[in-house]
Amino acid sequence: MSKFWSPAVSELTPYIPGEQPRERLIKLNTNENPYPPAPGVGAVLREFPTDHLRLYPDPESRALRESLGRTFGVDADQVFVGNGSDEVLALAFQAFFRQERPLEMPDITYSFYPVYCRLYGVERRALPLNARWEVDLDAFDSDCGGVIFANPNAPTGHGHGREAIAGLLERITDSVVLVDEAYVDFGGESAVSLVERFPNLLVTGTFSKSRSLAGLRLGYAVGSRELIEGLTRVKNSFNSYPVDSLASAVAIATLEDTDHFEACREKVITTRERTRRQLESLGFEVLPSRANFVLVSHPDFDAAQLFVGLRERGILVRHFNTDALRNFLRITIGTDDEMDSLVETLELLCA
Numbered sequence: 001m002s003k004f005w006s007p008a009v010s011e012l013t014p015y016i017p018g019e020q021p022r023e024r025l026i027k028l029n030t031n032e033n034p035y036p037p038a039p040g041v042g043a044v045l046r047e048f049p050t051d052h053l054r055l056y057p058d059p060e061s062r063a064l065r066e067s068l069g070r071t072f073g074v075d076a077d078q079v080f081v082g083n084g085s086d087e088v089l090a091l092a093f094q095a096f097f098r099q100e101r102p103l104e105m106p107d108i109t110y111s112f113y114p115v116y117c118r119l120y121g122v123e124r125r126a127l128p129l130n131a132r133w134e135v136d137l138d139a140f141d142s143d144c145g146g147v148i149f150a151n152p153n154a155p156t157g158h159g160h161g162r163e164a165i166a167g168l169l170e171r172i173t174d175s176v177v178l179v180d181e182a183y184v185d186f187g188g189e190s191a192v193s194l195v196e197r198f199p200n201l202l203v204t205g206t207f208s209k210s211r212s213l214a215g216l217r218l219g220y221a222v223g224s225r226e227l228i229e230g231l232t233r234v235k236n237s238f239n240s241y242p243v244d245s246l247a248s249a250v251a252i253a254t255l256e257d258t259d260h261f262e263a264c265r266e267k268v269i270t271t272r273e274r275t276r277r278q279l280e281s282l283g284f285e286v287l288p289s290r291a292n293f294v295l296v297s298h299p300d301f302d303a304a305q306l307f308v309g310l311r312e313r314g315i316l317v318r319h320f321n322t323d324a325l326r327n328f329l330r331i332t333i334g335t336d337d338e339m340d341s342l343v344e345t346l347e348l349l350c351a
């Protein structure tokens, strides 16, 4: 505790997203992609003119926003980019959610949303998931100060279809609905095509998962020009150079290689379904997932003990120390070999 910290900061504990191993471990704890980024990335890194690093990057990140615009079928003016979607989310909280009415979100969702509420003085109303552990879209109040949820949700993995999101947007028209699509490429349905119809819809996404670029910190938002301008106003107040030039060139190379993108995401989906069947045959309950992870529990074994047992045998997964999730492990989908090692180790631990 420090007398210099503001009250909101005093309440926070530093966020540690998951152990970064020093020794060689099988790392299935932070939802990274097990496959390398598109091959074109290597060429961009080798051929990038070093003299360009002398110059500040384009303050508007035009080339990357145009490339994202082509990918999503929208104008570059409807695209915003930032250093990781965490940064984009932080800006959205400041631009849209500091309202008199509370921001609504599911009670089990991405753990950063409550942190941003505290940091930016946003009142929060948490709504329980439904009996099937899905985000309950009907529970959001049309009179709220905004809505945020991840779709597919984290760490549960369930994803709503586009029509269900459209139904929510028919009802909630007076505040911003932010749909965080960090995991949408692993079998989810994107709401991006709805941004023309609903000016209050903001969809965020990341290059960290399906594009295998977590090390670069690149995220984006797609929405109406009105919402993109709102984000730009907040951004400009403290940092007018959004995304660095090298990261931007790398990101464009991954957007242009659709074959690599499709092959990697299909591989992850196939491995996820294989792993699900294997875990179920060991007696695990596996929540249906449209993401690159599964949330699992075992009726006879304690999740915290399984976490320790896996860790001792060189496999890192995620265990959340909250009441609702104490019995669960969240397991990122790795390569087939990695998942075979995971299943074999769990077989031993659950024998």
Ligand code: PMP
Residues within 6 Å of the ligand: 083, 084, 085, 086, 087, 110, 150, 154, 180, 182, 205, 206, 207, 208, 214, 217, 218, 219
């Ligand atoms: N949203 C969700 C739901 C996430 O799980 C994550 C990553 N943990 C992020 C956003 C942030 O991703 P990044 O900052 O790497 O783009």
